[in-house]
Amino acid sequence: MTHSDSAHTEIDCQAATKQIWDFLDHELTPERVAAIRAHLDECAPCFASSEWGREFLAALGSCREGNHRAPPELRQRLADALRAEGYCGGCGETATAD
Amino acid sequence: MTDDARERPERDAEFQASAIPHLDDVHRFALSLTRDPANADDVVQETFLRAYRSWHTFQPGTDARKWLFAIARNVYLRTLEKERRTVELKDGDTEALDALSVVDTSDRDGGADRVLSRVDLRPALQQALTDLAEPYKSTVVLVDLEDQTYDEAAQVLGVPIGTVRSRLFRGRRLLQEQLLRYAQDAGFARTTG
Numbered sequence: 444m445t446h447s448d449s450a451h452t453e454i455d456c457q458a459a460t461k462q463i464w465d466f467l468d469h470e471l472t473p474e475r476v477a478a479i480r481a482h483l484d485e486c487a488p489c490f491a492s493s494e495w496g497r498e499f500l501a502a503l504g505s506c507r508e509g510n511h512r513a514p515p516e517l518r519q520r521l522a523d524a525l526r527a528e529g530y531c532g533g534c535g536e537t538a539t540a541d
Numbered sequence: 542m543t544d545d546a547r548e549r550p551e552r553d554a555e556f557q558a559s560a561i562p563h564l565d566d567v568h569r570f571a572l573s574l575t576r577d578p579a580n581a582d583d584v585v586q587e588t589f590l591r592a593y594r595s596w597h598t599f600q601p602g603t604d605a606r607k608w609l610f611a612i613a614r615n616v617y618l619r620t621l622e623k624e625r626r627t628v629e630l631k632d633g634d635t636e637a638l639d640a641l642s643v644v645d646t647s648d649r650d651g652g653a654d655r656v657l658s659r660v661d662l663r664p665a666l667q668q669a670l671t672d673l674a675e676p677y678k679s680t681v682v683l684v685d686l687e688d689q690t691y692d693e694a695a696q697v698l699g700v701p702i703g704t705v706r707s708r709l710f711r712g713r714r715l716l717q718e719q720l721l722r723y724a725q726d727a728g729f730a731r732t733t734g
Contacts, residue, residue: 513568532557
């Protein structure tokens with residue numbers, strides 16, 4: 444499958460599609476990133492697919508709760524459970540945990 | 542005084558300095574996996590208890606957070622055994638590698654490619670994550686919510702990177718399929734077929 448007829452594209456659509464998640468996840472070498480970018484610059488359908496993937500990952504990432512803190516009740520419960528095992532430290536269950 | 546009694550204060554100090562600071566991250570990870578606060582608390586407590594009991598095996602200088610994530614994931618999987626919410630999986634399944642998404646981004650009239658920007662998908666995504674079966678959920682959560690690299694996720698999951706890659710792609714595809722159904726039900730995307 445080839446969306447672009449450009450002779451300058453180093454990889455075809457199939458190769459680009461197979462590596463697009465790796466590309467979006469920053470898991471490729473600089474050389475492969477450059478090859479994918481070059482293909483996306485010249486192939487509108489693959490570019491659209493990559494943008495969909497990018498938006499999907501952004502939406503998925505938005506499900507992550509920022510600055511998450513374990514609830515105080517859990518800290519206290521964990522501290523009690525660990526102390527029952529002999530642990531003599533804390534779990535940040537007091538106000539000084541900040 | 543026994544050797545254990547002499548060593549315990551030092552061990553506890555190490556545990557408090559190296560493991561406890563990751564409590565927030567482990568709790569967030571457990572919440573992402575269980576999607577249930579009570580279950581997440583149970584997973585977290587069991588995770589830290591196991592880590593404490595095995596703390597003598599921990600190598601100073603290694604990544605305690607990664608180890609805690611691995612324990613948490615195993616604890617979570619045990620809770621799933623009762624529910625049987627795992628799926629049979631052939632590692633190396635590359636079906637999903639051949640297609641980026643289930644959406645035809647060339648289908649401008651159908652509008653499926655605009656779903657992400659037109660609809661607040663967070664509730665649908667939360668539900669899709671809740672419904673996502675193992676081992677896909679752990680992989681998606683580690684990479685997409687916890688920002689772990691493929692290599693880091695592979696270490697937590699105890700599988701090769703290629704397995705992380707195939708599970709991740711399959712998991713994302715399953716999420717996209719569910720999102721598309723949601724969008725179609727809501728009238729934001731055209732039903733195909």
